[in-house]
Amino acid sequence: MSLYLSQAQTSHNGINILDSLKLRFLKSNNAEGEISVNGNSDSPIIKITTNTQPAFIYNLASKIPLIHKEFKEGQVFLISFKARTISSSLETGEAKLLWLLRQSESHKDNLTNTISIGSDWQEFHIPFQASRNILEKDFRVVFQYGFKPQSLEMKDLTFEVFPMGTSLDALPKTEISYVGMEPNAQWRVNAISRIEKLRKKDFILKFVSNGKTVENQSFSISLKSHAFPFGAAINAKDVVEGTMKYNLFKENFNLAVFENDLKIKSWYRGKNAETTKKAMEILKSDGIDLKGHVLIWPGFNYLTNEYRQQKNNPEAIKSLMGEHVQTMLVETKGYTTQWDVVNEAYTNQDLQNITGSEEILFDGFKMAKKLQPSSARFTNEYGIISKGGIDSKKQEWYYNFIKRIDENTGGLVDGIGIQCHIGSDLTSPERVLKILTYYGSLGKKISISEFTMDIKDPQLREQYTRDFMIAAFSHPNVSEFLFWGYMEEESKKVDIFKSNGEIGSMGKAYFGLVKGAWHTKFNASTDNQGYIKNRGFFGTYEYQTVVDGQLKTGTFTLGKDQNSIITINLE
Numbered sequence: 001m002s003l004y005l006s007q008a009q010t011s012h013n014g015i016n017i018l019d020s021l022k023l024r025f026l027k028s029n030n031a032e033g034e035i036s037v038n039g040n041s042d043s044p045i046i047k048i049t050t051n052t053q054p055a056f057i058y059n060l061a062s063k064i065p066l067i068h069k070e071f072k073e074g075q076v077f078l079i080s081f082k083a084r085t086i087s088s089s090l091e092t093g094e095a096k097l098l099w100l101l102r103q104s105e106s107h108k109d110n111l112t113n114t115i116s117i118g119s120d121w122q123e124f125h126i127p128f129q130a131s132r133n134i135l136e137k138d139f140r141v142v143f144q145y146g147f148k149p150q151s152l153e154m155k156d157l158t159f160e161v162f163p164m165g166t167s168l169d170a171l172p173k174t175e176i177s178y179v180g181m182e183p184n185a186q187w188r189v190n191a192i193s194r195i196e197k198l199r200k201k202d203f204i205l206k207f208v209s210n211g212k213t214v215e216n217q218s219f220s221i222s223l224k225s226h227a228f229p230f231g232a233a234i235n236a237k238d239v240v241e242g243t244m245k246y247n248l249f250k251e252n253f254n255l256a257v258f259e260n261d262l263k264i265k266s267w268y269r270g271k272n273a274e275t276t277k278k279a280m281e282i283l284k285s286d287g288i289d290l291k292g293h294v295l296i297w298p299g300f301n302y303l304t305n306e307y308r309q310q311k312n313n314p315e316a317i318k319s320l321m322g323e324h325v326q327t328m329l330v331e332t333k334g335y336t337t338q339w340d341v342v343n344e345a346y347t348n349q350d351l352q353n354i355t356g357s358e359e360i361l362f363d364g365f366k367m368a369k370k371l372q373p374s375s376a377r378f379t380n381e382y383g384i385i386s387k388g389g390i391d392s393k394k395q396e397w398y399y400n401f402i403k404r405i406d407e408n409t410g411g412l413v414d415g416i417g418i419q420c421h422i423g424s425d426l427t428s429p430e431r432v433l434k435i436l437t438y439y440g441s442l443g444k445k446i447s448i449s450e451f452t453m454d455i456k457d458p459q460l461r462e463q464y465t466r467d468f469m470i471a472a473f474s475h476p477n478v479s480e481f482l483f484w485g486y487m488e489e490e491s492k493k494v495d496i497f498k499s500n501g502e503i504g505s506m507g508k509a510y511f512g513l514v515k516g517a518w519h520t521k522f523n524a525s526t527d528n529q530g531y532i533k534n535r536g537f538f539g540t541y542e543y544q545t546v547v548d549g550q551l552k553t554g555t556f557t558l559g560k561d562q563n564s565i566i567t568i569n570l571e
Contacts, residue, residue, distance in 0.1 A: 017161055023065055024044055032051055053148050071139065076128065080124065082123050085150070095117045096115070108421070123156075180467070187429050187471070191470050201535065205219075207526055209547075217545055223519055227559065239282050248486070248501060296341060321363075322363065343381075386419075403442070414445060416442065429468065433475060
């Protein structure tokens with residue numbers, strides 16, 4: 001990733017809420033890294049050093065002192081500072097710094113921006129916009145520096161808050177780019193070539209009527225639905241109420257995942273289970289596959305209070321989770337085609353710690369195999385591809401975790417979920433492909449399970465979404481692509497559609513590919529043997545023709561492993 005200062009800077013009238021008097025006390029000293037503040041109190045220089053890369057990037061982090069208050073959704077903020085790198089372990093000679101604005105207790109509400117810093121003093125401007133109301137007790141601004149060994153200096157730090165109604169675009173910002181975004185990038189040429197071989201095939205349609213071939217007959221043929229699952233997170237309530245949101249969803253996606261409705265806290269709350277069951281029936285009748293999310297999320301923050309109350313009773317914990325997993329698998333049987341059996345076990349280890357092993361997670365896979373044998377079983381994890389794709393320790397842990405599950409369950413992992421919540425440190429497509437190949441060596445399906453983007457710049461959002469999708473679709477192990485949401489009003493991090501139903505910037509990328517570059521549509525006439533020859537993407541097709549003044553329509557399926565000659569009877 002490279003950054004440069006935007007030339008289109010405007011004046012701004014923010015209020016700096018940095019508590020500068022406390023800034024000089026911003027110090028830390030441990031074996032892995034340290035922070036010191038030098039210079040006079042009016043112009044302090046913060047020196048940040050990483051001695052040894054910790055297991056987590058956030059293991060080396062400092063909160064900047066702010067005058068706290070509550071903020072409203074839509075409020076905009078601006079972090080400004082100057083920085084330079086003193087030493088670096090990266091080939092580029094740059095140091096890295098991750099800025100995080102905390103909005104709630106959930107890490108998925110965090111707003112992040114990772115920057116690369118050169119050896120000369122450079123000015124940085126990082127704007128943020130609140131995507132929800134923020135309580136004073138939740139609000140934090142933190143910089144993390146748990147990267148490879150490095151040393152950098154930072155000065156002239158400010159954190160400004162702007163009046164409601166201020167446009168994010170009105171603030172100065174350090175522009176973001178990524179390696180491989182140029183139009184003629186070789187990785188993209190190679191990826192498009194792989195897509196042509198991997199996702200398409202030649203086929204011959206043979207039309208017959210009354211036992212005879214249909215010769216010299218004109219047909220209109222169009223891909224109706226991709227065989228490849230393109231999906232998004234949705235809410236059960238929208239499905240049941242048949243809102244505009246659901247109508248947009250079912251017209252444009254063939255795979256759904258409930259954002260919260262099958263999670264343990266939501267399922268047992270009020271009449272949520274009843275609503276969710278109705279939604280599952282509707283999805284099935286509409287021909288939309290449903291991915292279950294999630295059976296086991298092993299952290300107290302994501303479990304009901306019963307689990308925390310039994311924290312000193314391992315057998316009770318096992319019993320509670322066993323009963324829950326059984327309930328979910330029985331209640332959803334026939335509706336779910338796959339499950340995220342375990343979610344985010346890298347950072348959530350309460351159940352493992354209480355019970356003394358990962359056996360409670362392995363049992364989830366065994367029970368899923370027993371009660372829903374035809375449903376695929378996935379793991380799911382974040383921070384694998386995001387943040388520049390450089391967290392090699394977490395990547396290695398996840399790889400070995402998947403192997404441990406297989407070793408302890410007789411190979412019950414069918415798929416590997418990689419969430420892909422993309423911040424400002426845009427992982428280059430070539431790096432994305434290398435990470436996918438790393439996990440592909442396990443011989444599993446790979447799910448791009450929760451794609452989002454923090455970056456609000458519409459052109460960059462569109463281009464990176466397009467490039468990321470091209471890279472993922474070109475990889476032989478990638479079996480599905482899921483956005484975590486699709487309406488802008490539901491998630492400021494996804495805008496397939498704007499709140500009024502118009503196509504958003506990420507939607508332009510999505511439809512430009514799925515309904516454009518990756519869509520097969522043509523008009524052709526049968527030859528004197530009744531054949532039409534062509535090449536197309538795998539999926540379900542619709543054909544139309546007019547015979548004796550009557551419109552005849554039908555469908556056929558083009559599959560990867562099926563016979564390339566498809567006979568269609570017009571009777």
